[in-house]
Amino acid sequence: MPLLIKNGRIITASEDMQADIRIDGEVITAIGRNLPEDGCEVIDANGLLVMPGGIDPHVHLDMPFMGTSSSDSYETGTRAALHGGTTMVIDFILQKQGNSLKDALTEWQGRANNNCVGDYSFHMAVTDYNDETKKEIAHFVDNEGITSFKTFMAYKGALMIDDRQMIGLMEEVKRCGGLVTVHATNGDMIDYLVARHRSEGKRAPIYHYLSQPEVTEAEASERFAAMSRYTGCPGYIVHLTCEGALNAVREAAKCNQHVFVETCIQYLLLDASLYEQDFDGAKWVMSPPLREKKDQETLWAGINQGLVNVVATDHCPFKWEQKLMGKDDFSKIPNGHPAIEHRYELLFSEGVNGGRITANKFVEVACTNPAKIFGMFPRKGTIGIGSDADIVLFDPNEEHTISVNDHHMNVDYSAYEGRKLKGRVKTVVLRGQVAIDKNECRLQKGYGQFIKRSKVTDHI
Numbered sequence: 001m002p003l004l005i006k007n008g009r010i011i012t013a014s015e016d017m018q019a020d021i022r023i024d025g026e027v028i029t030a031i032g033r034n035l036p037e038d039g040c041e042v043i044d045a046n047g048l049l050v051m052p053g054g055i056d057p058h059v060h061l062d063m064p065f066m067g068t069s070s071s072d073s074y075e076t077g078t079r080a081a082l083h084g085g086t087t088m089v090i091d092f093i094l095q096k097q098g099n100s101l102k103d104a105l106t107e108w109q110g111r112a113n114n115n116c117v118g119d120y121s122f123h124m125a126v127t128d129y130n131d132e133t134k135k136e137i138a139h140f141v142d143n144e145g146i147t148s149f150k151t152f153m154a155y156k157g158a159l160m161i162d163d164r165q166m167i168g169l170m171e172e173v174k175r176c177g178g179l180v181t182v183h184a185t186n187g188d189m190i191d192y193l194v195a196r197h198r199s200e201g202k203r204a205p206i207y208h209y210l211s212q213p214e215v216t217e218a219e220a221s222e223r224f225a226a227m228s229r230y231t232g233c234p235g236y237i238v239h240l241t242c243e244g245a246l247n248a249v250r251e252a253a254k255c256n257q258h259v260f261v262e263t264c265i266q267y268l269l270l271d272a273s274l275y276e277q278d279f280d281g282a283k284w285v286m287s288p289p290l291r292e293k294k295d296q297e298t299l300w301a302g303i304n305q306g307l308v309n310v311v312a313t314d315h316c317p318f319k320w321e322q323k324l325m326g327k328d329d330f331s332k333i334p335n336g337h338p339a340i341e342h343r344y345e346l347l348f349s350e351g352v353n354g355g356r357i358t359a360n361k362f363v364e365v366a367c368t369n370p371a372k373i374f375g376m377f378p379r380k381g382t383i384g385i386g387s388d389a390d391i392v393l394f395d396p397n398e399e400h401t402i403s404v405n406d407h408h409m410n411v412d413y414s415a416y417e418g419r420k421l422k423g424r425v426k427t428v429v430l431r432g433q434v435a436i437d438k439n440e441c442r443l444q445k446g447y448g449q450f451i452k453r454s455k456v457t458d459h460i
Contacts, residue, residue, distance in 0.1 A: 001041050002029075003432060008045030008393065012052065012382050013364040021050065023389040026431035031385060043434075045393050048426060051363055052382050053087025053390030054344045055370040057123075058238055058262060058312035061091055062111045066334045068325065071317045072410045074111060075445040077340055078118035080408040082435045082443070085344035085425040087390040088119040088380055088451065090370075092150055094159070097128040101136040105144065116448030117441065118430060119390075121374070123181060125150035127158070129165040134172050141176040145452020147375050148179045148236070153220045154187030154287070163227065170233035177455030179260075179373070180228070181236040184220040184245065185212060185288055194331050205281035208330040209272050209289040217288055218244030225252040225259050234456050236260040236373065239314045241267045241288045243298040249307055260373055262310040263299050265343045266415065267291060269350055282323045283415055285333045286314065300356050303365055309373065311347055311365045315340035317411040338411045342402060344392070349421040353396065375453035393427040400424055408441075 003023040010017050010031070022030035022040070061077040063070045072080065074091075081089055093108040095101055101124055112120060124146050126133060140146045151166055152159040161169070166180075173180050193211040197203075202210075221237055225248055228235030240246060240261050249259050272290045275281040284290055302308035316336025326333030339346075347366055351357040357365075371381025378387050399422050404414040428436035435443045 002039060003043065003389070003429070004035060004037055004040035005043045005045050005050060005391065005393070006035070008048050008050035010050045010383055011359045011363055013360055013368040016360065021383065021391070023429070023432045026388055028383065028385055028387050028389050031383070043393070043427065047395070049359070049394040049396055050383070051392050051394055052367040053392055053428065053430065054085050054366045055088045055376075055381055056081060056086045056312050056315065056340060056343060057090040057310060057370045057374055058264065058314045059089045059091050059340055060314070060316040060336065063092070063094070063316065065316070065336070066325070066332070068318065068322050068334055070336060071319050071322065072315070072338070072340070074115040074120070075117060076408070076410040077315070078116045078120060078448050079441055080341040082118045082428050082430065082441060083408045083425070083439070084341035085392040085394065085428060086118070086340065087428065087430045087435070088121070089340070090121045090123055090374060092123050092125050094125045095127045097158070099128070101126070101133060101140060113450070114446045117443050117445050118435070118448045119451050120448055121451045121453055122146050123148045123150045125152070125159065126169055127152065127161065129161055129169045134168065137172045137178065138176045141178050141455060147177065147453050147456055148181055149173050150181045150183070150238070152183045152187070153224065154183060154185045154190055156187050156191060160187050163223070166227055167231060170227060170231040174231055174233035179234045179236055179456040181238050182224045183239070184217060184224045184237050186216040186220045189216050198329065198331060203329045205279060205285055205330050205333065206275040208285050208333065209275045212287065212289050214242045214244045214291065217242055218248055221245040222248035222251070225249065225257065228259060229255060229257045234260070236262065238262050239264050239267070239288060239312070240308070242291045242295040246298055246302050246307060253307070260310070261302070261308045262312050263308050264312050264314045265339055265346050266337060268296055268299055268311070269346060270415070271296065279327060282326060282333045283413060284337055285323070285326070285330070285335055286316070286337050287335045303357055303361065309365065309369045311343065313339040313343045317409055319412050337415045338409045339415060341407055341409050342416055345421050345423055345425060346416070348394070348396070348423040353422045375456060376451060380451070389429055389432040391429040392425055394423065395426050396423050398422070398424040
């Protein structure tokens with residue numbers, strides 16, 4: 001039966017209008033006023049905003065890390081995302097050093113396939129770039145629909161590649177029509193500071209923050225931008241947190257270079273003072289760490305200036321017993337925090353209702369830009385004829401409070417406990433099916449589809 005959403009205020013990255021939406025099968029087939037109801041299931045969106053489903057391009061579900069695994073599975077994580085208005089996520093496959101990219105894909109498919117409630121795709125993290133890995137890049141771009149390749153400038157001995165490998169990877173990815181993304185922090189400097197603090201008996205969570213000062217991120221961001229400029233490979237900095245790193249992007253722009261920038265919701269709203277709570281500060285141990293108030297101001301300004309293109313989460317949840325692995329040593333605290341369910345509402349509440357960004361800008365950084373950058377637009381990330389019917393009905397005025405007691409993520413604390421929000425997801429539609437309504441999920445695991453993505457050169 002066709003679905004008709006009536007009387008809503010449609011917000012996209014460029015439009016703001018009153019109209020109805022007709023959905024046949026999985027796609028939007030008509031947008032207009034007073035569309036006929038004949039034969040349709042009707043949803044009345046009077047008083048609600050009708051916006052695209054969110055796309056979170058930075059999550060880690062069921063990921064092995066630091067001797068444990070992130071606590072959200074592909075089922076629980078994508079279901080929680082849907083509850084919060086995010087209909088699509090992009091997760092990270094991590095190549096094991098010494099193994100092929102194909103081996104890594106097989107491992108991650110074993111966890112994700114037929115387990116996702118919402119739609120998903122993958123980035124491929126290249127941790128061992130060599131002649132054999134080089135031969136695999138074209139296959140992933142052309143056949144697997146995986147067109148983005150993650151690199152780490154930190155985590156030496158496990159994930160980090162050196163500058164020689166980075167240049168080689170960039171040249172091959174550019175040739176194949178892909179994009180290189182980066183965790184841009186100076187791993188050698190961080191390792192030195194971690195070792196120094198530990199040798200001095202400084203083991204509390206605040207030393208995680210003090211081991212990753214702003215300069216470690218600013219320097220690596222500048223170096224990555226320079227390599228991207230030299231190779232001509234499109235570059236994307238994940239989870240950028242601070243003024244110094246964003247200034248590196250500004251300098252690149254002076255050379256007529258555009259480096260795509262992602263920040264995460266926590267860096268817009270939380271600050272490093274949270275690390276001063278003895279071991280409770282472990283809830284916010286992530287890399288890069290939370291920064292200062294002045295960095296929040298810089299990032300909000302960067303969104304409005306077009307320098308910050310995407311707001312993601314870096315959702316990587318660990319239960320409290322897992323965080324306790326580092327009770328006596330900050331360097332053993334699993335890095336990550338839960339946010340996949342709250343990004344959409346937090347960003348709207350603090351951004352749009354907080355007067356920091358417009359509703360159109362909200363859709364741009366939460367939905368449309370991720371789709372464009374990662375090769376899914378206009379299928380995803382917008383409301384248009386022929387687009388997938390991924391739609392959120394949103395009450396911009398409803399007030400509520402975040403609590404571990406009613407979130408849907410598989411984690412036993414909330415990084416935003418007690419935070420009051422204005423704006424709430426009411427109904428979510430995924431590819432034409434009502435996914436969330438009245439706080440209940442109507443879809444089963446396995447409904448989520450793997451979305452193949454187009455070459456970067458086809459849409460940038």
